[in-house]
Amino acid sequence: MVYRGPYKIRVEEKDIPKIEQPNDAIVRVSKGAISGSDLHLYHGMIPDTRVGMTFGHEFVGTIHQVGSSVQNVAVGDRVMVPFNVYCGSCYFCTRGLYSDCHNVNPNATAVGGIYGYSHTCAGYDGGQAEFVRVPFADVGPSRIPDWMDEEDAVLLTDACPTGYFGAQLGDIAQGDTVVVFGAGPVGLFAAKSSWLMGAGRVIVIDHLEYRLEKARSFAHAETFNFAEYDDIVVHLKKETDYLGADVVIDAVGAEADGNFLQHVSASKLKLQGGSPIALNWAIDSVRKGGTVSVVGAYGPIFSAVKFGDAMNKGLTLRMNQCPVKRQWPRLFEHIQNGYLKPSDLVTHRIPLEHIAEGYHMFSAKLDNIIKPLVVAGQS
Amino acid sequence: MTEIATPYIANKRTPMRSAEDLRAQIPGWGADLDPADRPSYPREQAGIETGAHWDFPERQPEKWPRERSVEHAFLPPVFGTSTPPAGASGAIRRHAYKYSEGRAAHWLLLIAADRVDAWEHHLKSFATLHPDNPITETGVAAEFRRDGLSSGFGQKRADTNHQWIDPIIVSTRWVLTAVALAAALKTLGKHRTT
Incomplete structure (x- = not known):
């Protein structure tokens, strides 16, 4: 091709x-x-x-x-x-x-x-x-x-090693609650791998119902369709005793959906290196002191990431190509x-x-x- | 009295499933619980055996002045040989590589060059026996063969609110090309009649 x-x-x-x-x-x-x-x-x-x-x-x-x-x-x-x-x-x-x-x-x-x-x-x-x-x-x-x-x-x-690597970047400890944004192949492998590392709870977020079904059957995960919630971050806070998840994995990257302006400015108009919706949701839904692992791919130019919240919450951000x-x-x-x-x-x-x-x-x-x-x- | 939620006091979380329960229900649960079993722990490890039998790789021939980042000390020994820069887009690309990766100008010029590159190739293709075909090249026929309607409608999908933009992005250059061609033909026709 x-x-x-x-x-x-x-x-x-x-x-x-x-x-x-x-x-x-x-x-x-x-x-x-x-x-x-x-x-x-x-x-x-x-x-x-x-x-x-x-x-x-x-x-x-x-x-x-x-x-x-x-x-x-x-x-x-x-x-x-x-x-x-x-x-x-x-x-x-x-x-x-x-x-x-x-x-x-x-x-x-x-x-x-x-x-x-x-x-x-x-x-x-x-x-x-x-x-x-x-x-x-x-x-x-x-x-x-x-x-x-x-x-x-x-x-x-x-796909498989990248998901596995994403779970490793999360430094998952026994019993941790892990949220994975994205039920594509990398996200599904990351969810599955989180159990190997001893997670106590694995939650997968996406907007495609057939992929969430796969997350339930393949990765034994709880799932939420973010398109069904007014604010998926608030829902995740409720789901985690208002604490936030211990580890959040961004397995979406540059073309995340869920915010029209972010998606169109990045994916359609190429004004950002990527649409950081999943990354911003990860920063918002992880607990203070928690870890965000990024294995979704982004372009090299600037993206509108909520870095102030990441700093104020004392997050550990870990990422790399696998x-x-x-x-x-x-x-x-x-x-x-x-x-x-x-x-x-x-x-x-x-x-x-x-x-x-x-x-x-x-x-x-x-x-x-x-x-x-x-x-x-x-x- | 209202129950106090977890973050406001220490050591109160909704009980999790036990390790025994998880091990029984999820294949491989905890197999990599010990970080020492995780291949990228720690992420950097000195002296990893890779199979390389050289200290510095033999250089591959440079068949054209290979564009490179100014942040490199020299041209790295091995590189891709796909699609050398050419035409107006090539000139923009070569200029972009004068700026470091830290400069927005570097990336924005490369993106601009990508758009010029696409225009150049579309126009060139019309002078060949294999012109670009927006129907086959976009694969849009899959909409009819692969459940396009049922995949999109009636689903709670967040992407349906912007998919209408895609045909505009794809078709704009074709519409503009057609308008330009029509204008050129009209002008030519006027010259012939006068």
């Missing part, structure tokens, strides 16, 4: 990518996914998103070609590729901050490299394609274990133990040829869509 401007994409023939650096690999993609954060690109919200770019940062496939220094994977290996492009050797990578790698993104120092995610994230073409260049093949990709379902593997390249591969060993254990089944969230499998309709469905939330996969080579 290639981007053609806001709200428009099409399928085009492009050359197979080339090895640019000795530790590159070329991966033939078998399955990818459309991420909620891809919608920020699709809607033209992320600066330096160029016409002709191929999106897609969640994908798995087979190694098609390797550069001269690649040692850890070989042609023919089935691999899962974290959404982070990272070198493994810089100041940040050696401390585990893979998403903050300093050797892979000339365009910005405030973010590392992400496949198919604008030139602000370094200008790598992504995996909503048949072939993709994967830098640092000895560092990022891993062979898919024989026991693992390929659809689980796709979800492990971003360093995906650090999460894998423990998530593999949770899957094998039956605690998690990432592919339970897959609702649609869209042939690459029909990806424009897939984007529209996901953007407009049609047909009870939660997680659409993109299948290459099938029509």
